[in-house]
Amino acid sequence: MKVSIGIKSLGIQFVSFFLGFLFLILLNRAFGFIASPYAFLVCCGSAAAILSLILRFDWWWALIQLCFPSIIYFAYQQNIAPIAYLAALLVCALVFWSTYKTQVPYYPSRSSLAEPIASLLDEFESPSLIDLGSGLGGLLFRLEDSRKNARFFGIEIAPLPYCCSQIRRILRGSNVKFLFGSYFSLDLSEFDVVFCYLSPAAMPDLWDKASTEMKKGSMLLSYEFIIPDVPVSFTLEMKGGGPVLYGWRI
Numbered sequence: 001m002k003v004s005i006g007i008k009s010l011g012i013q014f015v016s017f018f019l020g021f022l023f024l025i026l027l028n029r030a031f032g033f034i035a036s037p038y039a040f041l042v043c044c045g046s047a048a049a050i051l052s053l054i055l056r057f058d059w060w061w062a063l064i065q066l067c068f069p070s071i072i073y074f075a076y077q078q079n080i081a082p083i084a085y086l087a088a089l090l091v092c093a094l095v096f097w098s099t100y101k102t103q104v105p106y107y108p109s110r111s112s113l114a115e116p117i118a119s120l121l122d123e124f125e126s127p128s129l130i131d132l133g134s135g136l137g138g139l140l141f142r143l144e145d146s147r148k149n150a151r152f153f154g155i156e157i158a159p160l161p162y163c164c165s166q167i168r169r170i171l172r173g174s175n176v177k178f179l180f181g182s183y184f185s186l187d188l189s190e191f192d193v194v195f196c197y198l199s200p201a202a203m204p205d206l207w208d209k210a211s212t213e214m215k216k217g218s219m220l221l222s223y224e225f226i227i228p229d230v231p232v233s234f235t236l237e238m239k240g241g242g243p244v245l246y247g248w249r250i
Contacts (some may be wrong), residue, residue, distance in 0.1 A: 012051045012065060013044075020044035041069045060203040091160070097205040113223060114142035116236045116245055117195060120219065121147050124192045130155065132183040132196040134204075137165035139195075140176045155186065197223040204228060211250070219249045 020043035035043070037070055048065035084085075121127045127150045131140055134154025144152050154176060156162040162180045179186075188194055188210055196206065207227045210220050224243035228233060236245040245247040 003016070008055070009057075009061065009065065012048050012055075013068060016044045016048035016051060016065070017069075019047040023047075025093075037073065041073055044069045070088040107202060110247065112240060113139055113245065114146065114241070116238070117193075117221065118146045119145055120221070121150055121193065122246070123219075124150075126150070127192040128153070128190065129195060130183075130186070130188075130191045132194065133157070133198060134165060134178060135161045137168055137178060141168065141172060143175060143177055144174060152176045153179065153191070155181060155183050157182050187208045189215050191218065193219045193221060195221040195223075198225060200225050210248075214250045216250060218250045220250065222246045222248075 009054045020040060023043055024033070024040060027035070045068065046067040048068065049062040052062040052065045053059075068091065117129075118140075118161055121129065127147075128141075129143065129150060130153040132155060134140060137154055139154045140154050143150070151174065152175075154165065156159075156165065156178065157180070159180075162178060165178050169178060183196075183206075186222045192212075194210060198201075198206065201221065203225055204227065207220075207230055223245050227248070230248065232246050233249040234247045235249070238245065
């Protein structure tokens with residue numbers, strides 16, 4: 001059973017709390033040092049950052065772990081009403097619904113993606129495209145405006161973005177079809193083009209599914225993240241720079 005990086009990070013925080021506490025006790029016994037709350041927080045954060053690097057997390061996780069105890073303490077000092085924390089928790093839960101399991105946080109797609117993806121659709125007579133993790137649906141709406149002969153679908157597992165995309169679809173009178181759930185419940189053979197903006201952790205499993213199910217002549221697109229050990233068929237640069245759009249022809 002895989003343990004998500006979020007659960008591992010939380011475990012690191014608990015371990016670092018005890019390591020920091022133990023370290024300061026030893027300093028007190030040896031040198032009579034009495035730590036302030038800020039020294040304790042810095043000690044815990046430093047221990048968490050070091051553990052993150054030892055466990056080979058990405059470097060930015062170490063930065064998060066370093067700052068996390070101090071941020072929590074600072075928020076506690078502000079005397080914020082408990083209802084505000086509850087509201088923030090609910091919003092985060094509805095947006096990052098299953099990140100702990102999928103290891104795919106909410107990544108909104110850039111508007112510059114619509115043009116290169118639309119140009120690829122010209123290879124198909126009446127293409128069908130699905131966005132795996134469609135978020136608020138912005139990319140699909142832009143594609144629909146530029147390609148009237150195509151059918152567009154999106155699937156989203158987070159409740160709040162899914163509901164927002166459905167509301168936008170109704171207000172726009174759009175024909176984009178949004179599905180709620182995991183893309184692993186789909187049969188990818190139904191689509192000519194499969195687009196995703198996920199995370200490095202999700203790409204190997206996605207390739208196993210796509211290479212098995214997608215029909216010959218179809219196309220898998222991934223923004224920013226490659227599939228390890230699978231040669232890329234083509235790459236497209238974005239206007240204005242930024243990450244690359246990768247493509248694999250099935």
